[in-house]
Amino acid sequence: MASFNLKINKKKYTVEADPNMPLLWALRDVIGLTGTKFGCGIAQCGACTVHLNGDAVRSCSLPISAVGDGEVVTIEGLSENGDHPVQKAWEEVDVMQCGYCQSGQIMSAAALLEKNPNPSDEEISSAMNGNICRCGTYVRIREAVKKAATLK
């Protein structure tokens, strides 16, 4: 057990836990932010995607001891009122089916658009390839990313 000071969604949290505990479980079980999802535990499905210093990372494979004083943003902190352009686009396009993977999809899309405001079709697919959707909403995800690029 050790103590970690994490910066999540602009708030500070002190977490007492095993240094190897992945950020995912610190978020979900210790801090109580369950918007970040558990899908595979091995960084293959993208359901657990959060931002660390603006980069999309897989929180299931990131030990809390490696977070340091990095700024973590989860789906709960992406916007104040759920009105980030990506969230708005996801609503407009009515993307989800079961919805379980979508917070990870949204976090990947938001990180992409932050770095590349006008991605090509290939760039969108490539950036979103790490996020699995068993329901098969990929066509709508691409459309929503494109829409988000036009919203500000």
Add this chain to the structure above:
Amino acid sequence: MEIIKTHYNRRSFLKVSAAAGGGLMIGFNWLMSCAPSDEKGTLAMPDEWFDINAYLKIGNNGVVTIYSPNPEIGQNVKTAMPMIVAEELDVDWGNVLVEQAPLNTIKYKRQLAGGSQSIRQEWKTLRIAGATARRMLMEAAAQKWQVPVSELTTDKGVIKNASGKTLGYGEVASQAVSVEIPEEVQLKDAKDFKIIGKPTKNVDNKKVYTGQPLFGLDIKREGMLIAMIAHAPAFGMRPKSVDDSAARNMPGIKDVFTITTLPDGIEPQWSDVNAFKELVVVVGDNTWNVMQAKKALKIEWEATSELMSTEGYEKALSDLLEKKADKPARMDGNPDEVFKKAAKIVERTYSAPFLAHNTMEPMNFFAHVTADGAELLGPIQTPEQLRTTTAAVLGLPQEKVTVGMTRQGGGFGRRLYGHFGVEAAVIAKYVNAPIKLVYTREDDMTQGTYRPAYKVKYQAAIDKNNNLVGIKIRGAGIHESPVFANRFPAGAVDHYLVENHSLDSNISTGAWRAPRSNFMAIAEQSFLDEVAEAVGKDPIDFRLELLDRAATKPVGERNDYDAARYAGVLKLVREKSGWDEKKDGVHRGVSAYFCHNSYVAQVLDVVMKNSKPVVQKVWCAVDCGIVVNPEGAKNQLEGGIVDGLGHTMYSEMTFKDGKPDQNNFHNYKLIRNSEAPLEIECFFVENGIDPTGLGEPGLPPAGAALANALYAATGKRLSTQPFAKSELAIITM
């Protein structure tokens, strides 16, 4: 206008007297009762709620809450079912909140997600619920105004009388609860629908896109512990001895023990499929700590039955395809005779592997068992069946067990088999604390109720005039043959033989999105393409000729499809896709299939990019009768196509000595974003027929449309799934 008997069981109508005031909440809990579900979050909450019936309550300010009875697994019934109630209630959809109802077999009829049946089977019930409430509100207004109810009209939650006076539903709701339930009500004409048929967004969009707790895995309760299970690594094994000394002493661990979830003497239901009934359980304070302790368990396993390998059952299935069945499942005419005389015989064998469901949310369930009873909450497609088994296992009467449903991170059939809910209850009772059982992805993937491995051999006899005169189909699969004896093209061919074989296995199997159809559509529709080519006909013309035969002069007594509706979707997809205009460099495939009461035809275009095939566009034509929510319907079809293409191309489960070779997404491939079609366009036949479901029907034809397009592109007929593995040289999307 249709007048219909309400047939209400009096007990099913929850009535609250005006004097009793506020909402009577029965069995609604945490996840269901907290925040309103409206899209904007701007609806003002009423001071009082009035329960009109089991499906809805009305606030004194006119806001309406509609309970969605069935499990929501991504098929979007939580939006579509309330839309149907709201239509007949005649309210503004923007004034409606939706809540998931818990299991209540007194109030609701069929709280099950399966077989694409929710909309089809509940269509009338939901309409009657809305229409009855509307009628009661009108009667309350009529009493108030002292006018006959026949003089009143409604629009968007407002009642109007002949002199132009109006009353909102909220203003008469308190009186409406004491109005006698009408014995018959009028349903709207389809032409008057204002909500049904209008593209309507998912009611949970906002909550999901902002990460609010909705799913089973998000449940948290005071004093709740986390439980995980270790099951045998191979089908046919059980735990022999457990050394938990290391695990017990790890941080946060409360207990380690072994359970039997379905003891001898309890008769299993159909939904109790599960290969691993003896489990080692670790309980602790958080998921990570329990995962670590689970890894520290030293368990010796022993084999109690045959340990099967893919090689073995593949050969056994192939052998069965060479064996005549004792009794045909269907025989028309004299197939042996026409095959003897045939000028040409076309033959091909199709095969497909086991598939895991891989819902993105792994299996999990919350349970709390006290002296007063058991509370279960989580993702389950069969809450009623879960309650029955749990009550039996815990030795409780049914009424002492409650089952609530969370939003579910996918179902696809996996959550029909609720052993994980029973396990949660047994564990909660043992540790005497509320617990949440959590499966890792590995736990989930290696103890599935898999789509069985299947094989089918198709043969077609063509006479000297180039007519298809006979078809023979012989199927074999684990636990069941995939072949439907009375589906198309049965009824369209004079000489027809179907034979079925099955192979026993201790590998557990179950329904997987569009059971059997998910394989048969690919085999049948690929084969018909090959036969069309052999007789020199256009693939759509050829199918339409067969359907015309089935419509005008059907062969045999029982053909489980409507040939005219089948032909209708083929004609629609031909028109919309511009099938008859060939385009350079574009390779097209067509496919049509009927299952779960809906008809779907697809045309799929492949283009070669750097000598690799890319699915450029899929056109999808559907006949599901009235389309309740066109936006949700299209989403289901698009998803079904992507899911169908992905599994046909990439996915498989294989086994070595009973042990699954795949256990997570690094070795089990699901289709990814860049592999999905660039574009999908859906079209619906408009015929006003009562609606049927769409959770499954979009999936089966997709793999065949792909196979047929790839044949057009490469000249190679693909028949062994997953295509990417067996024909890797040509297929990488």
